[in-house]
Amino acid sequence: MAVFLTEEERAILNGEQGEARKFAMEILTTVAEGCGAKRLIPVQSVHLVLHTYKSCFDAGVEAAEKIAAMGAKFSVPTTIDPYGMDAEDWKAAKTPEHYAHMQMRLAKAIESMGVIPYWTCTPYYGFTIPKFGEHLAWTESSAVAFANTVLGARSNRETAIVDVCCAILGRTVETGLHLQENRYGEVRVNLELDRPLKQWEYGALGFRLGKTLGNRIGVVTGMQGTPTHENLKTLCAAGAASGSIALLHIVGITPEARTVEEAFGPKSPTAVYTITERDLLDTRSDMNTHKGNNIDLIALGCPQYTINEIVKVRDLLAGRKIASNIQFWIYANSFAIDMVEKMGVRKELEEAGVTIRAETCMIISPIHEWNFRVIMTDSGKCVHYGPMECNAEMVFGSTEECVEAGVAGHAI
Amino acid sequence: MNKIFQGRTAAAGHVIEGEAIVSSMPFGFFGGCNPRTGMVIDKWHDLYDKSITGKIFVYPEGRGSTVGAAVMLELVRTKSAPLAILNNHCEIISQCGCILAKKFYDVDMPMMEAFGVDITQEIQTGDWLRIDPEAGTVEILRRSADE
Structure with missing residues (x-):
């Protein structure tokens, strides 16, 4: 099935708005075809993960420079994941010269496109705070999980280089978590603790949920008390790393889960898990290598x-x-x-x-x-x-x- | 009669033949493998210390870091990439990695999904496969146990 493109998007694909936008549009439409999406949608902000030489390597630096050389400019507010070395004093942090050189090349290319140089994995504390229901093209697994789960914004887990294309175009592919039907709970997790979680338990719970859920959307019931932003940040980050959690519903706490019924919508749980205090202690033991x-x-x-x-x-x-x-x-x-x-x-x-x-x-x-x-x-x-x-x-x-x-x- | 699976192609490419490496665990490329050698470095993973280079990499689904596509691109740049990827369910990060491989280095790394069966149970490490992304088919030409 072909992807529907607006008149403007077709013009971009034909190169009428320059080489960089054409290149970005070719990539986004190929991704859209690959995942069977119907169209592209505008996004309010982008968060990039093409940010560090350590995880982007020479290929990432080359890709950033290639796109920058086309004269690319970002068209929506765009933040970026942490800098690849101590930004104040990379020498004191024992950063090798070659590494530092490559990091600076990467930064120069990305900065030339107009990134907000807010090098952080928590862009939701800052200048592009997502609103409920807003569409984003964010990377950084922990930030995507936080934006979807805690703020009720809508982002898939975008990836490196494609994120740059999204920022150039101010658009992403309409698939996955952008669509309401894909945001309902799939699996129920009953938390059986009759007290608020201790601080470390949020990390352990996230770690365990990631392993248990994989990429399925969990609906957690039974969480007591009022977790802080930081507690939820910790939980989301652990679950997004040990598994692929991009959206989690915590009944009574997160905005799309005021009730169990709301969290599941038309779906019924395909599995039910229980997590006890003992399970969290066992998880903690597993986490210590x-x-x-x-x-x-x-x-x-x-x-x-x-x-x-x-x-x-x-x-x-x-x-x-x-x-x-x-x-x-x-x-x-x-x-x-x-x-x-x-x-x-x-x-x-x-x-x-x-x-x-x-x-x-x-x-x-x-x-x-x-x-x-x-x-x-x-x-x-x-x-x-x-x-x-x-x-x-x-x-x-x-x-x-x-x-x-x-x-x-x-x-x- | 060889066993043939019909799936859906998420990233295009030419017909290829190759040896399968299979895991029943989800896989993430960042922290999952060394992008300059293709060795699996994830100590939490059952393929730890094995190479995915030049293999048809079969696992249920992608997971973990969103930087995955850049890691895949470095695998391609250093000629350490898998030949193709077969998943039960493709997530968008590795799908993008395959698409970027073609765009930046003109390398085919086809990716297919949704075979109607658990593909990680049907294919075994060492099986010799033929993949036709255009037709959406995966054929087991020779079982590892046959040798």
Whole structure:
């Protein structure tokens, strides 16, 4: 079945609006044909994942430069995933010269197209905050899961290079989660805990849901209390990494799931799972690939830490210092860093031995140069990718446990 | 009589023959494989330490990071890519990877899905397959056990 194109879209495909838009349209229409979509739709914003040399490689840099050389310009507000190295001081972060050079080439190409240089995996805290029902072309699995789940916006998990095409055209393919019939719940998950989740349990729940659901849309019942934005950020990120969660309904908490009936719409659950406190403890045990108590690095901020989370670390430290045998890093975007600087919190943290790493993260920067053998984190997403992308064994714990381990110099 | 499966083509390409590598676990390219060698590096995956280069890669569905298509493109650039991908359900990230391979490096990496059966149960690692993306068919020419 052919994809319906508007008059303007046909003109773009014929090259009437320049080489870059023609090239982007050829790719988007091929994708649309491949997934059987009927048409393209306009999007309000785009978030790019063609962002770091570590995950885009030479092919990604070459692709970005090729498109930039056509004179491409973005036509809707476009943000980008974290920078591939510490944006303030890549040399102090032991970034190899060649890597840094390639990262800067990639950034130059993308910036020439008009990206908002907000290098972050949490663009929903910023300048392109999605509204309910709004269509987006976002990448970054954790951000897509957050935008769909928590904000009720509509985005598929777009991918690198195609994301650039979406930004050039301000359009994406109408498929998947853009369509209401694909947003209803498929599987029910009964959470059987008669209390609000503890902070670490959100990461563990996300990790477990990702493994259980794969790419199916889950409807979680029984979540008590009022999870914070940060709790849901952690949950979405873990589930999007260990599985392919792009949309999760949490009854009574997320906007398309005021009731179980609303979450399932015309569908009936094809499976029902139960998750108990014991299951979350077992999941936590599975997440720890390292069973000893020695740690080389404590890495927080996957997704990047918010202002609230950074302040919380300062409060938990309560004037104590990080042990000298351990590195303690917090990853945050420029917005959060500006604010904690103004609040004086950055200075306090640095005096306590904490390093703020700017606009990047442990997964997508060349952290292996440090030869860390064991990394502790409060992120279920980091636990998933750490063994491959940081070449390290992982220890998972709450933020409190990470801080206590930092002060003690080992896991407790 | 060879077994033939009829599916749907999500990314086009020429007729090819090749050896299958099969997993019943979902797969994500970022963190899933080394894009310059084609070795599976995902320690959580059952194909860990095996190569997907030059193989017809059969798994149920894509998962994980949205940067996947760039990783696939690097596999293509370094001539470490799989020959083709067969899924029960194609997700859009790896479908885009296949489409970009053609657009940037003029390499066919056809992708097919929806065979009406669990393709990861029907095909075994080592089976020799013939794929016709235009017709939407996958034929098992020789079973690994036959050798």
